[in-house]
Amino acid sequence: MLQLTGLEKSYGTHRVLHGVSFDVRPGRLTGFVGGNGAGKTTTMRIVLGVLAADAGTVSLDGATLTTDDRRRFGYMPEERGLYPKMKVLEQIVYLARLHGYSKPDATTAATTLLERLGLGERLNDNVETLSLGNQQRAQIAAALVHEPEVLILDEPFSGLDPIAVDVVAGVLQERAAAGTAVLFSSHQLDLVERLCDDLVIIAGGTIRAAGERETLRAQHSTRRYELVSTGDAGWLRAEAGVEIIDFDGGYAVFDVDSESTAQRVLREAVARGDVGSFSPQHPSLAQIFREVIQ
Structure with missing residues (x-):
């Protein structure tokens, strides 16, 4: 080495x-x-x-x-x-x-x-x-x-x-x-x-x-998630502790204030219809680079 x-x-x-x-x-x-x-x-x-x-x-x-x-x-x-x-x-x-x-x-x-x-x-x-x-x-x-x-x-x-x-x-x-x-x-x-x-x-x-x-x-990740569902994900706007980053019909990227909020959102999404995917979003190298050199 x-x-x-x-x-x-x-x-x-x-x-x-x-x-x-x-x-x-x-x-x-x-x-x-x-x-x-x-x-x-x-x-x-x-x-x-x-x-x-x-x-x-x-x-x-x-x-x-x-x-x-x-x-x-x-x-x-x-x-x-x-x-x-x-x-x-x-x-x-x-x-x-x-x-x-x-x-x-x-x-x-x-x-x-x-x-x-x-x-x-x-x-x-x-x-x-x-x-x-x-x-x-x-x-x-x-x-x-x-x-x-x-x-x-x-x-x-x-x-x-x-x-x-x-x-x-x-x-x-x-x-x-x-x-x-x-x-x-x-x-x-x-x-x-x-x-x-x-x-x-x-x-x-x-x-x-x-x-x-x-x-x-993982170290530089925020509490950011991506939701892909078959229905309209507009209901996320009314969820406490959720900040919408990107939205298009059944697709949404959003930040949450806690992991418990993320789990609550997932339960609600499942209750409202089919969920194609629900996953945490990790930053790209470009995003990490901009963050650490500031």
């Missing part, structure tokens, strides 16, 4: 990170979200040893990270980092060989990965001739080709069309299922919510929320 504990970083008088602490667990996808300048990239660069923290520690399985540990990491920066005049396959093979692969093994690993990422027909094209989306896929291949134990990706879905997003998401899920600890940042909150097991929200260099996705949703 990758553990960040109490990370501090300042540039002159500008404090960028304030006691940043969270875990990235093996076999899980961890989404790292925050606005521009929140501290995501600085945090990632400290983990990778590109930047030094002013205070705090980064450890792997309880031991302070070493240079050898970081060789087992995969990293994709937000900026383009490939050699533009190298062929795609040649580039990824070269990177695999830097990690100790023989040329045949590197070629097999790179070819298999590039084909999985949808670049099988572009293996012998120069990187500079690829579209921005295909260059992004090639960069992801560069981070993955040596099968890292920890994978850190800065905006991996930037510039990808919906089909490419699904392909890359599938590859990341496969790596997590194989035991890799995956941390990635993204501004696409709906995508993060769909993919990730764990979430970390940062704002102003401070971690505002961190934990399992469903645990966070």
Whole structure:
């Protein structure tokens, strides 16, 4: 497990990170979200040893990270980092060989990965001739080709069309299922919510929320319910302790002042006719994000 504990970083008088602490667990996808300048990239660069923290520690399985540990990491920066005049396959093979692969093994690993990422027909094209989306896929291949134990990706879905997003998401899920600890940042909150097991929200260099996705949703839930019935749900307007949020015929979303009020509403709905569904409503990641950064 990758553990960040109490990370501090300042540039002159500008404090960028304030006691940043969270875990990235093996076999899980961890989404790292925050606005521009929140501290995501600085945090990632400290983990990778590109930047030094002013205070705090980064450890792997309880031991302070070493240079050898970081060789087992995969990293994709937000900026383009490939050699533009190298062929795609040649580039990824070269990177695999830097990690100790023989040329045949590197070629097999790179070819298999590039084909999985949808670049099988572009293996012998120069990187500079690829579209921005295909260059992004090639960069992801560069981070993955040596099968890292920890994978850190800065905006991996930037510039990808919906089909490419699904392909890359599938590859990341496969790596997590194989035991890799995956941390990635993204501004696409709906995508993060769909993919990730764990979430970390940062704002102003401070971690505002961190934990399992469903645990966070439960922690930030209000007493909000959705009712779908065959009759007109207008009677809810007269119920004490109920505030209507959305209403359309037999459909209603409403807040209640207590769980006992919710149970009373359910009993009344059943008494009035068929109830298709009655369920609590949990907030989306976007709603949690807006709440915790205020």
